[in-house]
Amino acid sequence: MAHRLVGVARDLAPVFEKRAAEWDRTRNYCWDNVRALTDAGIMGMSIPQAYGGQGASFLDVAMVVEEIAKVCTLTARVVVEANMGGISAVMGYGTEAQKAYCARYVLAGDKPAICITEPGAGSAATQMQTTARKRGNRYVLNGCKHWITGGGVSKLHLVFARVLDEAGTEQGIGGFILFADPAGGNVPEGFSVAGRARTMGLCGMPEAELRFKDVEIDAQWLLQPPSGLKRGFADLMNAYNSQRVGAGTIAMGVAAGALEHARRYLLEREQFGRPLAEFQGLQWMLADMDTQVHAARLMLHDAAVSGGAGGHAFPDMTTAARAKLFASEMAIKVVSDALQMFGARGYGDEEPLERMYRDVRMFTIGGGTAQILRTQIAGSILGIRTPQARDGYAEATAATRLAAE
Numbered sequence: 077m078a079h080r081l082v083g084v085a086r087d088l089a090p091v092f093e094k095r096a097a098e099w100d101r102t103r104n105y106c107w108d109n110v111r112a113l114t115d116a117g118i119m120g121m122s123i124p125q126a127y128g129g130q131g132a133s134f135l136d137v138a139m140v141v142e143e144i145a146k147v148c149t150l151t152a153r154v155v156v157e158a159n160m161g162g163i164s165a166v167m168g169y170g171t172e173a174q175k176a177y178c179a180r181y182v183l184a185g186d187k188p189a190i191c192i193t194e195p196g197a198g199s200a201a202t203q204m205q206t207t208a209r210k211r212g213n214r215y216v217l218n219g220c221k222h223w224i225t226g227g228g229v230s231k232l233h234l235v236f237a238r239v240l241d242e243a244g245t246e247q248g249i250g251g252f253i254l255f256a257d258p259a260g261g262n263v264p265e266g267f268s269v270a271g272r273a274r275t276m277g278l279c280g281m282p283e284a285e286l287r288f289k290d291v292e293i294d295a296q297w298l299l300q301p302p303s304g305l306k307r308g309f310a311d312l313m314n315a316y317n318s319q320r321v322g323a324g325t326i327a328m329g330v331a332a333g334a335l336e337h338a339r340r341y342l343l344e345r346e347q348f349g350r351p352l353a354e355f356q357g358l359q360w361m362l363a364d365m366d367t368q369v370h371a372a373r374l375m376l377h378d379a380a381v382s383g384g385a386g387g388h389a390f391p392d393m394t395t396a397a398r399a400k401l402f403a404s405e406m407a408i409k410v411v412s413d414a415l416q417m418f419g420a421r422g423y424g425d426e427e428p429l430e431r432m433y434r435d436v437r438m439f440t441i442g443g444g445t446a447q448i449l450r451t452q453i454a455g456s457i458l459g460i461r462t463p464q465a466r467d468g469y470a471e472a473t474a475a476t477r478l479a480a481e
């Protein structure tokens with residue numbers, strides 16, 4: 077399957093490449109590309125065939141993402157979020173009704189938004205204040221999420237909240253599948269998009285603040301993790317390991333794209349009467365870049381298959397954390413080195429390098445910072461819950477790992 081899907085992605089890449097600067101300049105969401113991805117069956121390709129998808133594995137998705145990230149980081153993010161993360165959580169843990177409902181939207185071109193981060197709860201995500209209190213057969217959602225990728229353009233939202241019973245007693249953290257279509261003017265009462273961050277890169281993707289004021293959700297849209305709400309956040313975050321593989325793959329793909337630009341330029345540009353490609357200083361830089369990209373690719377592919385057989389066995393937490401950490405830091409360096417090889421030209425916007433450099437800077441921050449990933453990896457090596465993670469996101473995921481052993 078990977079071969080065919082990668083072929084489809086390669087066919088689309090030249091068009092995506094031409095449009096990439098426009099999304100960056102206008103800060104518009106890449107709707108044209110989303111339509112092309114939908115028509116090509118790439119939106120929701122990881123959804124099982126029983127729900128209308130193609131049952132592509134995370135490795136298949138990663139291979140497609142790399143091809144697209146080489147030319148357009150923004151579009152690659154759409155592909156990741158339409159196949160990994162929120163939609164994986166639903167496909168892994170959802171009821172039949174939840175799976176069928178979400179599959180329908182994603183296959184029609186929706187990129188679900190995953191809503192965890194709050195102004196007071198970033199790395200320490202379990203300190204979230206958003207609540208969902210039971211009232212009859214509904215939950216009432218109150219709170220605020222920020223830095224939500226796709227906020228304002230996504231229709232499906234997986235909103236994490238503290239689940240309270242009717243008496244107000246906390247049951248744990250759960251995820252709610254919430255439909256809200258601000259672009260189409262169809263949102264539940266009390267839901268609002270309160271603002272959009274201006275970002276240095278990935279400019280066509282809205283990073284929005286979402287507010288919930290007494291938003292009512294039918295109880296059937298609570299995504300029930302297998303071991304119940306008490307450990308709900310840890311279980312649901314397992315699904316997030318696939319998104320980490322996706323994010324790392326985007327970073328690696330951008331680096332691979334930059335490497336290719338650099339390779340061509342070294343052969344073409346002459347100084348001192350010779351092509352740049354003949355200078356050993358640049359040859360060795362290029363060799364290091366290539367080696368680093370290749371190492372990241374192997375780590376990411378390893379992580380993509382680390383969940384075992386079956387498309388929706390989630391990647392192992394530590395393997396995914398390692399791969400994302402390595403790929404995201406590697407990509408910043410490799411893209412910077414590629415830009416360096418272009419001299420002044422790389423610093424200007426005639427070439428895509430400056431955009432790629434701004435885009436790729438994000439991947440050591442979003443989806444678990446490099447510091448938090450190191451904390452998780454160290455915790456896993458040592459077999460302990462590290463003190464700096466005790467109240468946070470790392471604890472929840474490390475706990476899953478430790479419990480599984």
Ligand SMILES: Cc1cc2nc3c(=O)[nH]c(=O)nc-3n(C[C@H](O)[C@H](O)[C@H](O)COP(=O)(O)OP(=O)(O)OC[C@H]3O[C@@H](n4cnc5c(N)ncnc54)[C@H](O)[C@@H]3O)c2cc1C
Nearest residue numbers: 190191192193198199223224225441442443444445447464
């Ligand atoms: C472009 C982008 C898209 C995003 N998309 C989403 C999204 O769709 N959904 C969503 O829910 N969130 C999203 N986020 C939010 C992202 O997950 C958070 O930014 C991230 O978890 C870090 O939280 P913070 O920004 O509040 O930083 P903080 O947690 O305040 O951290 C600040 C700094 O301190 C470091 N730090 C914090 N704790 C520790 C520790 N224990 N040990 C060592 N260092 C530590 C961090 O690594 C960081 O360098 C996105 C962020 C970005 C930039």
